[in-house]
Amino acid sequence: MTQKGSAPPGLRSVRSNGAAGLVSSEGRVFHEVFFDAGGLGRAADLVAARLRESGPDEYVLHLLILEGILGVSRVFDGCTPIQFECGMDEEHFALSFSFGIREFSVLRWDGISERVLGRKPGAAFDELLLQFCENSKRVVLKCDAKGKRIEICAIHDWGRKKGKDLAALDLVLFTGEPEAAPPVKEVTALGDMDYSSLLKSRSKDERPPVTGEVLVHGAKNAQEMVERIRAKKLGIAGSDVVRIEASKENQEVEEQKIVLKASEKPKDDRPKEIRISKSSPEESSKKGGFFSRLKGLVAGKQDVEPTRDDGEALAPQEADSAARLPIHEGGDERSESTGGDSASDPGRSEKSSASSKAESSETTGDIDLATGQLESAIPKDALSIPAELQSPRAERWVDNLTAELNAERSRIVELSRKLKSSFRSKEIEFKGRENALQQQIRERDETLKTKNVQINRMKEQLAKMQISLERSKMTTTTEDDSATKHKLQQSQKLLQMARNESDSLKARITELQDQAAKANEQRSKNTVSLVAHQELQKKLERQAKQIEDLKRQKSTNPDEARGAEAKNTLEAAQRVALRQKQKMDQLELVIQEQKVELERLKKEVEKSREKDPKLAS
Amino acid sequence: MNFTRKKLPLDRAKEMRVCPVDSLQACVPLPAPLYALLSTNQKFLAIKAPMDFLTEDDLEKASKFEALYFPPFIEQVIPYRRAGKSALWLLEGLKSGEGLRPAPFEVSDAWVQMTAPLWSGEGLIEPFFVSVFVSEVCGAFPGDLMKAVHDRDLEAYEQAVMKSSWIVWQALHLDFFDLDWLQALRRGVFEACGMGGRYRGPDIGEDWIRNVLLSEMPLHPITLTDFSGASVRTKLDSRMRRLRRELIDSKQVLPSILGESGFLEVAG
Numbered sequence: 075m076t077q078k079g080s081a082p083p084g085l086r087s088v089r090s091n092g093a094a095g096l097v098s099s100e101g102r103v104f105h106e107v108f109f110d111a112g113g114l115g116r117a118a119d120l121v122a123a124r125l126r127e128s129g130p131d132e133y134v135l136h137l138l139i140l141e142g143i144l145g146v147s148r149v150f151d152g153c154t155p156i157q158f159e160c161g162m163d164e165e166h167f168a169l170s171f172s173f174g175i176r177e178f179s180v181l182r183w184d185g186i187s188e189r190v191l192g193r194k195p196g197a198a199f200d201e202l203l204l205q206f207c208e209n210s211k212r213v214v215l216k217c218d219a220k221g222k223r224i225e226i227c228a229i230h231d232w233g234r235k236k237g238k239d240l241a242a243l244d245l246v247l248f249t250g251e252p253e254a255a256p257p258v259k260e261v262t263a264l265g266d267m268d269y270s271s272l273l274k275s276r277s278k279d280e281r282p283p284v285t286g287e288v289l290v291h292g293a294k295n296a297q298e299m300v301e302r303i304r305a306k307k308l309g310i311a312g313s314d315v316v317r318i319e320a321s322k323e324n325q326e327v328e329e330q331k332i333v334l335k336a337s338e339k340p341k342d343d344r345p346k347e348i349r350i351s352k353s354s355p356e357e358s359s360k361k362g363g364f365f366s367r368l369k370g371l372v373a374g375k376q377d378v379e380p381t382r383d384d385g386e387a388l389a390p391q392e393a394d395s396a397a398r399l400p401i402h403e404g405g406d407e408r409s410e411s412t413g414g415d416s417a418s419d420p421g422r423s424e425k426s427s428a429s430s431k432a433e434s435s436e437t438t439g440d441i442d443l444a445t446g447q448l449e450s451a452i453p454k455d456a457l458s459i460p461a462e463l464q465s466p467r468a469e470r471w472v473d474n475l476t477a478e479l480n481a482e483r484s485r486i487v488e489l490s491r492k493l494k495s496s497f498r499s500k501e502i503e504f505k506g507r508e509n510a511l512q513q514q515i516r517e518r519d520e521t522l523k524t525k526n527v528q529i530n531r532m533k534e535q536l537a538k539m540q541i542s543l544e545r546s547k548m549t550t551t552t553e554d555d556s557a558t559k560h561k562l563q564q565s566q567k568l569l570q571m572a573r574n575e576s577d578s579l580k581a582r583i584t585e586l587q588d589q590a591a592k593a594n595e596q597r598s599k600n601t602v603s604l605v606a607h608q609e610l611q612k613k614l615e616r617q618a619k620q621i622e623d624l625k626r627q628k629s630t631n632p633d634e635a636r637g638a639e640a641k642n643t644l645e646a647a648q649r650v651a652l653r654q655k656q657k658m659d660q661l662e663l664v665i666q667e668q669k670v671e672l673e674r675l676k677k678e679v680e681k682s683r684e685k686d687p688k689l690a691s
Numbered sequence: 692m693n694f695t696r697k698k699l700p701l702d703r704a705k706e707m708r709v710c711p712v713d714s715l716q717a718c719v720p721l722p723a724p725l726y727a728l729l730s731t732n733q734k735f736l737a738i739k740a741p742m743d744f745l746t747e748d749d750l751e752k753a754s755k756f757e758a759l760y761f762p763p764f765i766e767q768v769i770p771y772r773r774a775g776k777s778a779l780w781l782l783e784g785l786k787s788g789e790g791l792r793p794a795p796f797e798v799s800d801a802w803v804q805m806t807a808p809l810w811s812g813e814g815l816i817e818p819f820f821v822s823v824f825v826s827e828v829c830g831a832f833p834g835d836l837m838k839a840v841h842d843r844d845l846e847a848y849e850q851a852v853m854k855s856s857w858i859v860w861q862a863l864h865l866d867f868f869d870l871d872w873l874q875a876l877r878r879g880v881f882e883a884c885g886m887g888g889r890y891r892g893p894d895i896g897e898d899w900i901r902n903v904l905l906s907e908m909p910l911h912p913i914t915l916t917d918f919s920g921a922s923v924r925t926k927l928d929s930r931m932r933r934l935r936r937e938l939i940d941s942k943q944v945l946p947s948i949l950g951e952s953g954f955l956e957v958a959g
Contacts, residue, residue: 091896091922105926106795107866112785113794120796155867174894221897251897254921261929263866265799523813530911530949537910537955540695 085229087256088214088246093161093170094255096214096227101163102260104267108143108156115140116273120264121160123272128232130167134209138228141205142171146226149198150175161258166211166232172225183217187243202226207240218248582682590675597668607661610654617647694724695956699735699762704728707735707760715759717747718834720852722768722823724954726760727753735760741954742822742849744837764954767946771820774809775827778802778863782828782870799866803930806863807938811945814935815912818853819948825856828863829874832881840885851885853908854918861919862895864930880904896922910955912945 087095094103104124106117118139122132139158146156150173159170175181181199188194195201206213206228216225228241624640699707707726725739738759739745745753753759781801785792793801809824810816831837841848855877862876872893879892883904890900899920906918915931916924949955 094925105866106799107868108795109867109869109872112792113797116794117796120794155869155872221894223894252922255925257925261925262933263799263926263930264796265803265866266930266933267796269796269800519813526813526815527911531909533949534909534911534955537695537949540956544695 085214087253088216088244089248090253090255091170091172091216091223091225092157092255093159093168093227094258094261096168096170096229097161097163097258098165099256099258101161101258102262103159103161103258104262104264105157105159106264108158109154111144111147114143117158117264120267120269120272124267125160125162125167128162128167130230130232134230135167138169138206138209138230141202141209142169142226142228145202145205146171146173149202150224166229168227168229170225170227172216172223174221174223176222178217178219178222183245186215187245190243191240193240203243204240207243210241212242212244214244214246216246216248216252218252220248220251579682579685583679586675586679586682590672590679593668593672593675597672604661604665607658610658614651614654617651621647694737694740694954696724696762696954697737699726701728701733701735703735706763708763708765710759710761712750712753712756712759715745715750715753716831717750718744718837719831720744720822720826722772722826723761723765726762727756728760741948742819742852744841746834746838762954764948764952767952768820768823770946771809771824772827774806775824777805778824778828779870781805782868782873785868786870795866795868798868802863802866802868803934804938807934808940808943810934810939810943811912812939812941812943813912813945814914814931814939815945816914817910817912817945817948818857818908819910820946821860822853822856825859825877829859829870829877832878836878836882836885840881843886847885850908851881854884854903854906855881857908857918858895858899858903861899861915861923861927864915865923865926867895896920899923910948912947 085096086098089095092103092105094101097103104121108114108117118136121139122130122135125135126132139160143156143158146153153173153175155173157170157172159172161168161170182196186200186203189196189200190203190207193204195204203213203215203226206226210228210230212229214225214227214229216223216227218224621644624644627640710725720742721739721744723741724737725745726735727738728734729736738753739749781798785798809820837848840851858880859873859877862873867873867876876892876895879890880900880903882888883890883892883900890904892900897920899922902920903918908918915934916927919927947953
């Protein structure tokens with residue numbers, strides 16, 4: 075009985091909210107939200123009216139809807155709104171009542187099926203479920219502990235439930251989120267239904283009682299009154315059938331008029347009236363048979379005067395237009411063709427009168443010549459006509475006429491059949507075209523809509539960009555105030571001062587650089603003298619070596635001449651060496667002086683760089 | 692809300708609509724930018740953006756002006772405000788319980804017929820106009836809450852106003868016709884969106900709430916089924932189909948906050 079997730083057999087989905095999962099994909103779902111019991115009865119009436127064609131047990135339907143809303147409101151205080159759904163398909167209908175509760179845990183879920191199906195309800199909620207089980211084929215109880223929602227679904231077959239067996243109770247516990255409801259053919263809010271016509275449909279079939287109704291309105295005289303009473307007895311509406319009115323002036327029948335009205339409303343909204351002029355029975359009998367006489371009466375051009383419904387003669391223009399009506403024209407033609415011959419050839423006149431009758435019935439469309447109503451208008455001598463019709467000639471004529479009529483009828487039937495089939499094929503063709511066109515329109519609408527959405531998005535993006543642009547502009551423009559200007563001026567002044575200072579420093583640096591260049595030049599010169607000094611030193615060293623060699627030779631060769639010569643050479647060399655040594659000492663002093671000068675210049679350059687770091691870079 | 696044309700020249704005076712200061716209420720979202728006339732500068736200066744609100748202090752400061760002004764855009768908002776007032780009248784009538792109450796389906800039908808002129812011919816509506824409508828129906832939020840959300844994050848405040856209005860708009864189309872319940876729903880969404888934290892309003896389906904809270908409400912037009920949950924989408928779709936089929940005039944032009952007639956000018 076208790077299930078977790080799987081749908082009971084025959085149901086599409088129980089893991090979704092609402093009644094859509096309980097009916098087939100071809101089913102329909104109607105929904106409404108109830109915050110209280112206001113208008114509940116009328117809502118139940120509307121649901122019943124909508125479901126009436128399928129033949130539900132209306133008593134049970136009302137009971138379940140009322141019990142669902144009122145019972146839930148009674149058992150769970152403050153559970154509103156109750157979301158009501160009614161699903162229906164070919165097999166059954168399902169009612170669903172979904173509502174939220176504050177405390178989910180207070181309900182006794184354990185053994186709820188046993189208590190309900192054992193008819194031992196332990197709480198008000200159990201009693202409510204028992205009520206549903208007693209009146210349904212199946213009850214599904216959906217419990218969403220996370221969302222704190224309960225949904226009671228009652229499923230019922232069409233027709234009356236037999237017996238008092240309890241329905242099966244399926245308990246579905248939602249462990250996660252409910253599934254999306256499976257699709258159905260139609261989902262409609264009760265408010266979107268044509269509720270006025272649905273609720274009216276029942277009363278339309280039942281004709282209201284006529285008790286207390288006024289019998290006759292506005293009859294001008296006794297005869298008219300009698301006719302109206304008769305018409306009322308027959309249940310004939312005066313506007314739909316033949317109405318016979320007789321007007322009397324000065325207590326004498328001057329003229330009788332037959333007012334013929336087609337069931338379809340004439341275009342000019344005026345009843346087509348034929349005024350039959352007063353004629354004596356003798357004159358009538360001279361004109362031949364009843365039909366020809368009647369036609370003669372109807373068709374006599376001089377005798378026919380169009381009048382209004384109230385018997386008043388029409389104005390000349392109106393009379394002209396009325397005379398142009400088909401019924402009058404037909405009558406005129408017939409009177410011209412048959413009027414003269416009717417007396418000489420009674421058979422022919424009868425035939426022509428009969429054919430004219432057929433023609434007249436054709437031209438008048440749905441005119442119901444209710445003979446009972448015509449009685450009063452027919453002259454009394456016309457009752458002798460049936461005797462004439464019993465002659466063999468008349469019978470032959472009638473047979474021929476019947477055969478002709480039958481042939482004509484079958485031809486018309488065949489034509490109408492063909493017309494119907496062609497109409498149907500055309501209709502199908504047009505419907506197909508219409509569907510194709512509608513599909514095209516729908517597709518175009520869709521593309522148009524998507525494009526519109528894209529355009530709107532782009533517009534929005536543009537707007538945002540523009541706003542940001544404006545914002546940035548605003549930030550820049552706010553800096554153009556006096557304080558900023560003052561600051562700028564000060565900065566410019568400072569910059570000028572710095573520039574001046576840097577110019578002076580630059581001049582100083584150039585001067586120093588010139589001095590340094592001079593010093594370097596001198597140093598390079600000194601370097602040249604140093605090289606010469608080194609050469610001289612080397613020369614001196616060589617000469618010293620030569621002297622040493624000569625001394626060694628002297629010690630080994632005691633030749634005096636050579637000794638004197640060597641002595642002279644030695645003295646000369648010693649003199650040269652002494653001179654060179656003096657020169658070298660002088661050069662060393664100059665170098666020392668130059669070094670000191672260079673150090674001084676370097677220090678000065680360092681100092682100036684420390685003063686202005688920009689110059690250093 | 693960010694908007695263009697924060698300053699207007701004096702020659703626009705012939706287009707501006709007067710709004711007496713005493714007609715303004717504190718902590719009610721404004722339906723259009725609100726301008727003050729600076730006589731020395733010869734300009735109209737926007738003092739409040741649309742959807743922004745005036746505090747008590749603002750009203751006191753504004754009282755030194757003779758009047759404040761709305762741009763011509765306010766004309767586009769007026770039908771939504773009027774419809775909102777009618778809807779409020781309908782809901783209050785149901786609440787009061789005086790006389791013979793209409794059946795729920797009659798109220799539902801009346802609602803749809805009443806709001807049909809607010810949709811564009813294509814069945815679209817801009818969330819801004821929905822917020823104007825719902826403000827009329829549900830009234831103002833508590834001032835403290837408005838200020839707290841506004842001061843916390845301006846963008847979140849605007850989103851909260853639009854999202855809370857949108858969900859009420861959808862709920863009304865699903866026949867939830869109870870003013871207290873709708874106000875609780877609106878406040879729940881506004882708080883959850885503006886202040887963060889969990890939604891604490893009435894239960895209407897988790898997927899629906901989640902979709903509304905987690906999405907960003909756009910300024911461009913949307914249709915009824917947008918930002919809804921799977922549980923209600925079919926019902927909303929069915930209602931929208933009826934609106935399109937029977938009630939919406941296909942030639943109806945959509946009022947917009949974008950473009951020249953709106954307050955967000957779009958280049959090009």
